[in-house]
Every structure is written in structure tokens, then in C-alpha cells.
């Protein structure tokens with residue numbers, strides 16, 4: 001899966017406004033596809049919740065996520081694992097949550 005804005009793969013996408021916008025896009029059911037072609041979308045980025053850096057915003061995503069087997073700390077970060085055996089990790093919990101959330105929404 002790649003970011004609709006910057007084309008970075010989900011496992012490599014860093015925290016920040018671009019990832020926050022990607023999460024919001026997934027969260028609202030991809031109804032904001034016009035961002036893709038709107039040259040002004042970058043100015044909208046500051047309007048979204050800071051999912052990838054704010055643990056309280058990120059935790060709201062966890063409550064809406066399905067298929068999560070566990071959330072584990074490891075040396076240097078956090079891992080989310082799904083029932084299908086796939087896992088995703090990141091150096092911070094909010095970033096790990098965002099990556100897991102987007103993966104949980106993917107095909």
C-alpha cells in the first residue's frame with residue numbers, strides 16, 4: 001500500500017501531516033479522493049487530527065480497528081500484529097497505530 005499523496009509505502013511512511021491525511025482519508029471511507037488532484041490539498045493538511053504524533057488521537061483509531069491480535073513493545077518501538085499473522089512496527093506508538101490502521105483498512 002502506498003500513500004495517496006506522496007506514494008511512500010506504508011511500512012516506510014514517517015509520522016507527520018501527510019500520514020495524518022492518509023489516515024483521515026481511510027477513516028472517512030475514501031470520500032476525499034479529490035485531494036489527489038487538488039493542488040491545494042497540502043494547505044488542508046494542518047486541519048486533520050495529529051494521528052501519527054498524538055497518542056490520544058491515535059488511540060481513537062485503535063477502537064475502530066478490527067483483526068488486531070496484539071500490541072507489543074519491543075526494543076526501539078511498538079508492533080501491532082493481526083490475526084492473519086502480519087505485523088507492522090514503528091519507533092513510536094502513534095506511528096505504529098497509524099500504519100496498522102491503514103493496513104487494516106486495505107484490501
Ligand SMILES: [Zn+2]
Nearest residue numbers: 003005006018
Ligand atoms: Zn504520504
